[in-house]
Amino acid sequence: MSKGRFRVRAGVRDWLIAVGVAAALLVTGLSMQHSATGLGLLGYVLLAVGGLALAAGRRAPVAVLAVTGLCAVGYQAAGFDVAAVAFLFAVYAAMRAGHRIVTVAVSVAVLAALPLAALASGMHDTGEAFAQARGALQIAWLIAAGAAGEALRQAEQRADEAERTREETARRRADEERLHIARELHDSLTHQISVIKVQSEAAVHVARKRGEPVPEALLAIREAGREASRELRATLEALRDDDTTPPHGLDHIPELVERVGKTGVRATLTIQGQGRQHDVPAAVGRTVYRIVQESLTNIARHADATTASVHIDYRADAVALRVDDNGKATPDTSPVPGIGLLGMRERVTALGGRLRAAPRDEGGFTVRAELPVLPMARAS
Secondary structure, eight states: OHHHHHHHHHHHHHHHHHHHHHHHHHHHHHTTOOOSSTHHHHHHHHHHHHHHGGGGTTTOHHHHHHHHHHHHHHHHHTTOOOOOHHHHHHHHHHHHTTOHHHHHHHHHHHHHHHHHHHHHTTOOOHHHHHHHHHHHSOHHHHHHHHHHHHHHHHHHHHHHHHHHHHHHHHHHHHHHHHHHHHHHHHHHHHHHHHHHHHHHHHHHHHHHHTTOOOOHHHHHHHHHHHHHHHHHHHHHHHHHHTTSSOSSSGGGHHHHHHHHHTTTOEEEEEEEOGGGGGGSOHHHHHHHHHHHHHHHHHIIIIIOOSEEEEEEEEOSSEEEEEEEEOSSOOTTSOOOOOHHHHHHHHHHHHTTOEEEEEEOTTSSEEEEEEEEOSHHHHHO
């Protein structure tokens, strides 16, 4: 929005300059007391047009350069000994826009045409015609205008290059920090999680080999170790690959539903509009996966539920998600805002979506989310 305001201010400034130059040219022309008919009227029109054309200098610098040059030659031919101020402004604008060769060519053509225009105005003395042309457009001023435009163009290029360098430096530092976090996670957690996983697997194996019943807590520890190992590996891949290959997304949700079924909860998955799944941005897909994962984890650990349902609706402009259970939650109990729920809400809010997590009227708990899949969400 700030850029839009800047464009408006720049346009107003261009018009102010154009009107000011046109007024100055007309005042100078009127002071010469030309006739109000024939060439006199044409000269006044060319003075005004040459000045007002500068308003388009930012959008079409080459066209404005040609128009102001023709106007300068035209009102010289009409007998108006007025400096080609508008043409100098146009030279500056064209050089600033980077049209150096065209600007030099048009400037040379105008310099050559001005003496001829002065001769055409009725001044048959060639020396006087050249003197009048030099007064109308001094070569030194022409060079100065071109040099100023070129200097400003180079300064703007250097500023743009500096900005790109800063952005590249920031990205490089972010990549380095991301890799540093990945190394720290790998060094600090991988070994401990591997020990938990191996020990729990071994304990389950030994118990079954002896024909002893395997405690549910031990099975839960084994499953948690497997899940933690998968999550850590996926997180490390995401940090190292910068999300170029998202480790978890919509395609992995059936695995979540199947996995929670092994804990004793009868879980179902319903999908509508699956043909639109390929239109869902990766960031939205990861968020849907995380919401389903957190919801099913809470159901298995805390809800004391026997059934759970996951419903995903791929719409034209959004993905709607609903996770329900028949657990112990009641309408008169308010959910405790734990880290999992806060994390879900932050993910949804970051993508411009909506989240509702509350007990159901018929008992149990529901998590509902709606995530937009519009261009803004795709860019995320």
